[in-house]
Structures are given as C-alpha cells and as structure tokens.
Amino acid sequence: MTTQNIVILDYGSGNLRSAQRALEKVGANVTVTADFESAVNADALVVPGVGAFAACMRGILEVRGDAIIDRRLTGGRPVLGICVGMQVLFADGVEHGTAVAGLGQWPGRVEQLAAPILPHMGWDTVRAPVDSTIFAEVAGERFYFVHSYGVTSWELNEHDLNRQPPMVTWGTHGTEFVAAVEDGPLVATQFHPEKSGDAGLALLHAWVRSLH
Amino acid sequence: MNLAIRVIPCLDVDDGRVVKGVNFTGLRDAGDPVELAARYDAGGADELVFLDITASSGDRQTMLDVVRRTADCIFIPLTVGGGVRSPADFDRLLRAGADKVSLNTAAIADPNLLSEAAQRFGSQCVVLSIDARRCPAGVSTESGFEVTTHGGRRSTGIDAITWAVEGTKRGAGEILLNSMDADGTKAGFDLELIESVRREVRVPLIASGGAGSLADFAPAVHAGADAVLAASVFHFGEVTVVEVKQSLAKSGFPVRNTSL
Numbered sequence: 014m015t016t017q018n019i020v021i022l023d024y025g026s027g028n029l030r031s032a033q034r035a036l037e038k039v040g041a042n043v044t045v046t047a048d049f050e051s052a053v054n055a056d057a058l059v060v061p062g063v064g065a066f067a068a069c070m071r072g073i074l075e076v077r078g079d080a081i082i083d084r085r086l087t088g089g090r091p092v093l094g095i096c097v098g099m100q101v102l103f104a105d106g107v108e109h110g111t112a113v114a115g116l117g118q119w120p121g122r123v124e125q126l127a128a129p130i131l132p133h134m135g136w137d138t139v140r141a142p143v144d145s146t147i148f149a150e151v152a153g154e155r156f157y158f159v160h161s162y163g164v165t166s167w168e169l170n171e172h173d174l175n176r177q178p179p180m181v182t183w184g185t186h187g188t189e190f191v192a193a194v195e196d197g198p199l200v201a202t203q204f205h206p207e208k209s210g211d212a213g214l215a216l217l218h219a220w221v222r223s224l225h
Numbered sequence: 226m227n228l229a230i231r232v233i234p235c236l237d238v239d240d241g242r243v244v245k246g247v248n249f250t251g252l253r254d255a256g257d258p259v260e261l262a263a264r265y266d267a268g269g270a271d272e273l274v275f276l277d278i279t280a281s282s283g284d285r286q287t288m289l290d291v292v293r294r295t296a297d298c299i300f301i302p303l304t305v306g307g308g309v310r311s312p313a314d315f316d317r318l319l320r321a322g323a324d325k326v327s328l329n330t331a332a333i334a335d336p337n338l339l340s341e342a343a344q345r346f347g348s349q350c351v352v353l354s355i356d357a358r359r360c361p362a363g364v365s366t367e368s369g370f371e372v373t374t375h376g377g378r379r380s381t382g383i384d385a386i387t388w389a390v391e392g393t394k395r396g397a398g399e400i401l402l403n404s405m406d407a408d409g410t411k412a413g414f415d416l417e418l419i420e421s422v423r424r425e426v427r428v429p430l431i432a433s434g435g436a437g438s439l440a441d442f443a444p445a446v447h448a449g450a451d452a453v454l455a456a457s458v459f460h461f462g463e464v465t466v467v468e469v470k471q472s473l474a475k476s477g478f479p480v481r482n483t484s485l
Binding site (some may be wrong): 030031062065129131134137138159161185205209214 | 277319
C-alpha cells in the first residue's frame with residue numbers, strides 16, 4: 014500500500030497539530046499548508062475548522078479554499094471536513110441573526126442547536142447508516158463533539174438519479190443534527206475524530222484506507 | 226441526553242514537572258506530564274487538564290514544550306491553564322496543541338480578555354476557571370459565594386455566581402468551578418455551589434474540589450455538573466478513572482469506556 018499524501022488546509026484556524034498527528038498515526042504523510050497547488054493535488058485534503066462560521070469562511074476564501082475544494086471534487090479527489098470545516102460545506106450558516114453563505118456543496122442551513130446546555134461538548138454516540146465506510150468498525154462508539162451550531166434537517170433528494178444520495182449520520186443534542194456525511198469523495202464529521210481517542214483514530218484509519 | 230459525563234484528571238505542572246506526588250507504578254518518570262497524560266488517556270480519561278503553576282512567568286516556554294509533546298501522543302482534548310494573561314498567551318498554547326485554554330486571575334483583572342479570546346479563537350476553547358468559596362466573615366455577596374485568587378488565599382468580594390454569568394456572556398464556553406472550601410478536604414464536592422452555578426449558566430460545568438471517594442462523584446453530577454475533575458485521588462491511585470465511570474453508570478449516568 015502506498016502512503017497517502019494528505020494536506021491539511023492551513024487558513025488560520027485553531028489547533029491543527031492534533032489532526033496532523035492523528036493522520037500520521039494512521040499512516041498518512043501529512044503537510045499543513047495553504048499552498049493552492051499542493052492542496053488541489055494532494056491525495057486527500059482535510060478542511061479543519063473551529064470557532065465562528067463567518068470567520069472560518071473568511072479564512073477559507075482568503076486561501077481560495079472554495080476553488081481548491083471545487084477543483085478537487087470535480088476530479089473526484091477526496092476531501093474531509095471536520096467540525097466547522099464540515100459546517101461550511103452547507104449552503105449557509107446563521108450566527109447572531111445574520112446568515113453567511115457557505116460553500117454550498119450540500120443543501121441546508123447551519124443554525125444554533127436548541128438545547129438546554131451549549132456548546133454540545135463531550136463524548137456522544139451517533140446513528141450511522143449500516144453501509145457507512147468510516148463508521149464500519151466504530152458504529153457504537155462515542156466521539157468528541159464541541160459545537161453550538163449544526164444542520165438539523167436534510168431533505169434527501171431521491172429524484173437525483175445522477176448520483177448516489179449522501180449517507181447521513183445523525184446525532185442528538187436537544188435536537189437532531191447532522192453528525193457526519195459521506196458523499197462520494199466529500200466526507201465530513203461534526204465531531205473531532207482527531208480528539209476522539211481510539212475510536213477517532215479507527216475512523217480516520219478507515220477514511221485513509223478508503224483513499225486507495 | 227446521551228452525552229457522557231466527562232471524567233477529567235488534572236495535573237499541576239511546575240516548570241515542566243508534575244507536582245503533588247504521583248503514585249503510579251511502572252512509570253519511567255512519575256514527574257513527566259507527558260508520560261502521565263498518556264497513562265490517563267490509556268486509562269479512560271475523557272479529557273485532561275494541565276495547570277501550569279510555575280511561579281516565574283518568564284519560563285512559559287517549558288509549558289509550551291510539554292503541551293506540544295503531549296498533543297503529539299494523546300488524542301483526547303487537552304485544556305491548559307495557569308498564567309495565561311493575554312490573547313498572545315492563548316494563541317501560543319492553542320498552536321502548541323491545547324484544545325482549550327482556561328483563564329482565571331487574568332480574567333478577573335481584565336474581563337475583556339474573555340471577550341477577546343472568544344472572538345478571536347471561539348467560545349469552544351475558552352474556559353473560565355473560578356476559585357469560589359463561601360463568603361468568610363466580613364465579606365458578603367448575594368449568593369453567599371465569592372471569587373478568590375491566589376489559590377483561595379485572597380478575597381475579591383465578587384459574587385461567584387454573578388461572575389460565572391458574566392463570564393459566559395463574555396464568551397466563555399465552559400466553566401471550571403473549583404470549590405476552595407472543599408479542595409483538599411476529600412469530603413466531597415460542594416453541591417450547593419454546583420447547584421447555584423448550574424441554575425444560572427447554560428454552558429458545560431466542570432466540578433472540581435473535594436473528591437475523596439467513589440461515592441462523591443455521582444452527587445456532583447446530580448447537582449448539575451457535566452464533568453467531574455480531580456487530581457490527588459487519581460494520582461495516588463485511590464480511585465481510577467474507570468471506577469469513577471462505573472460508579473456514575475451505576476447511578477444511571479451515561480459514560481464512555483467503563484471496561485478497559
């Protein structure tokens with residue numbers, strides 16, 4: 014098996030070291046960079062993200078992350094979004110009453126969760142589809158979440174015959190929310206696999222294996 | 226709710242070394258925070274807290290190195306606190322690999338630090354650490370609890386509950402609530418303090434101070450804690466993280482990793 018070269022998109026968001034170390038631990042060769050060509054051409058791209066939706070979108074656009082992701086997906090090249098890096102893949106996000114456009118890869122709006130305690134912080138279970146690739150070995154495990162916002166509904170368009178419908182994994186905190194999506198080359202998790210202990214490493218390992 | 230109650234060991238680190246004795250067998254170096262962190266991770270800890278108690282502020286570089294080496298080998302969340310005085314300190318710790326940074330004294334001196342950190346780095350990584358106690362003679366607050374500094378030695382006269390509320394309004398995403406009355410007594414958490422804060426704030430609440438035996442943890446969660454933190458009972462092997470989880474599970478609370 015050849016080693017996969019993975020780029021973590023460095024657009025100024027949070028702690029990237031953990032994601033880098035976790036991916037290295039499961040056998041990938043990892044570069045943290047915002048270089049356009051490297052990000053477009055890597056075997057896989059990880060889009061991290063913590064903090065505010067609007068700030069992450071600004072950072073991503075500054076490094077032309079929108080074009081990087083578009084080009085990659087056009088060529089069927091894998092992309093993994095983590096936490097706010099997942100949220101920005103949706104149509105838009107609403108914070109403090111203002112909607113900010115996302116990357117629009119998926120329909121849906123990122124909104125504050127209706128829950129008595131926010132952020133949703135800690136280890137929680139998810140409901141993954143039986144044919145999920147990334148959850149195949151860790152379906153019953155808990156993963157580490159830290160977020161106050163999420164996508165709470167998703168109308169699957171079953172009439173779109175051009176492609177497989179996305180596989181959506183759900184979580185619950187006060188309300189149901191999208192915990193992960195597997196949509197061909199585009200995969201994303203609301204939780205932090207790089208902070209989810211052995212379960213998270215197993216999930217990342219499954220994703221890295223799927224790149225071959 | 227299905228969210229697991231978090232069990233969090235806390236390590237006091239002085240100039241890169243764990244203090245307050247640690248009694249694990251089989252460690253190459255019982256004073257090495259990195260090795261201890263890895264041990265707690267393997268032992269089922271949900272999260273770790275490093276508290277930098279280095280007296281001289283000149284040598285924070287040592288702590289950054291500890292954080293870096295820890296983040297390189299453990300894959301659970303790491304909160305680092307102690308001596309954080311500016312957004313620049315915050316930034317350095319996050320870049321070294323901390324997931325959350327806790328603010329205590331510096332936030333009392335300048336509450337704007339909380340707002341700045343939350344705006345710049347996101348509420349999810351801003352922890353407000355409050356050293357609270359029941360008001361001693363001569364001090365009075367509405368709730369009866371006041372905020373202290375200098376490890377509980379110095380009174381501020383600030384109402385601990387009001388401060389918790391203000392801190393979350395300013396953007397703290399979590400409260401680490403230390404009872405200075407219960408700390409070190411091993412007589413159980415201060416349940417009234419936990420209840421008082423829980424009633425007023427909507428962010429996750431970590432209860433700290435007073436854990437002495439397995440029976441102490443479930444009452445803290447009943448009182449409203451989302452996570453329980455302890456230091457010496459874990460370090461001296463009096464209880465293990467897994468035992469705490471088993472006792473919480475027996476009380477009907479969701480936990481992770483009860484069978485390591």
